[in-house]
Amino acid sequence: MNDIIIKLDNLTKTYGKGKTSVLALNDVSLGVAKSDFTFIVGPSGSGKSTLLHCMCGLEEPTSGKCFWTGRNVYAMSDADRAIYRRGNIGFVFQMYNLIDELTAIENVVLPCFKNSRKDAFKKGVELLQYLGIKERMFDFPVRLSGGERQRVAIARALINDPEVILCDEPTGNLDEMACKNVMSLLNRLNKEDNKTIIMVTHNAGLVSDSSKIMRIESGAVMQ
Numbered sequence: 056m057n058d059i060i061i062k063l064d065n066l067t068k069t070y071g072k073g074k075t076s077v078l079a080l081n082d083v084s085l086g087v088a089k090s091d092f093t094f095i096v097g098p099s100g101s102g103k104s105t106l107l108h109c110m111c112g113l114e115e116p117t118s119g120k121c122f123w124t125g126r127n128v129y130a131m132s133d134a135d136r137a138i139y140r141r142g143n144i145g146f147v148f149q150m151y152n153l154i155d156e157l158t159a160i161e162n163v164v165l166p167c168f169k170n171s172r173k174d175a176f177k178k179g180v181e182l183l184q185y186l187g188i189k190e191r192m193f194d195f196p197v198r199l200s201g202g203e204r205q206r207v208a209i210a211r212a213l214i215n216d217p218e219v220i221l222c223d224e225p226t227g228n229l230d231e232m233a234c235k236n237v238m239s240l241l242n243r244l245n246k247e248d249n250k251t252i253i254m255v256t257h258n259a260g261l262v263s264d265s266s267k268i269m270r271i272e273s274g275a276v277m278q
């Protein structure tokens with residue numbers, strides 16, 4: 056039995072108040088085992104992004120608890136949570152969330168704290184090369200296409216070699232070739248380096264036999 060690396064207990068998330076409030080997550084309890092590759096699937100608006108944001112410490116749930124290897128995430132101070140997240144979790148945002156004022160490579164190395172600046176730059180360039188956008192590394196995000204931005208966001212999520220990688224539709228804007236590259240990178244990180252990966256996708260074709268699937272509908276997870 057693998058160790059549980061992320062655990063959610065009766066998690067509920069409501070956005071807003073009163074008549075216009077939205078129940079995005081409805082009493083979600085689940086565990087993610089170390090080294091699992093888990094896909095999250097479900098209709099648009101079903102709560103997939105909200106679930107990932109709550110899991111990674113970015114969105115405080117309205118009720119319920121989230122644990123990282125037994126540590127109560129939202130009981131930590133904001134500073135402790137940020138430090139833990141930076142050291143252990145890589146996150147690929149659905150909307151990329153790149154910093155417009157920084158070049159592609161600057162975005163990638165920004166969160167790096169494990170290496171010297173020189174080593175971080177070298178690793179960042181390697182990641183961008185693997186992802187097929189090295190030649191655009193000195194461009195600002197505004198000059199990059201959606202798929203190029205997406206790959207910069209993936210490189211940034213991997214720069215600290217995190218144990219857990221959460222990806223919110225990381226291939227949504229990629230062509231077949233780039234999608235294949237990203238999937239083989241994620242599969243390699245999972246199989247060879249035992250990284251725990253949780254990935255939201257609308258593309259059922261990406262779900263492999265060895266992976267787990269979590270289905271979410273109207274904020275409820277059916278495992």
Ligand SMILES: Nc1ncnc2c1ncn2[C@@H]1O[C@H](COP(=O)(O)OP(=O)(O)OP(=O)(O)O)[C@@H](O)[C@H]1O
Pocket residue numbers: 070071077078079097098099100101102103104105106149
């Ligand atoms: N900041 C917010 N304020 C208010 N409502 C929100 C907010 N973020 C999300 N929601 C609502 O919560 C629900 C779940 O949204 P979420 O973004 O998690 O869905 P999703 O499954 O990721 O959808 P998609 O596949 O389109 O990305 C939706 O009804 C959405 O409108």
Ligand SMILES: [Mg+2]
Pocket residue numbers: 103104105149223
């Ligand atoms: Mg989403």
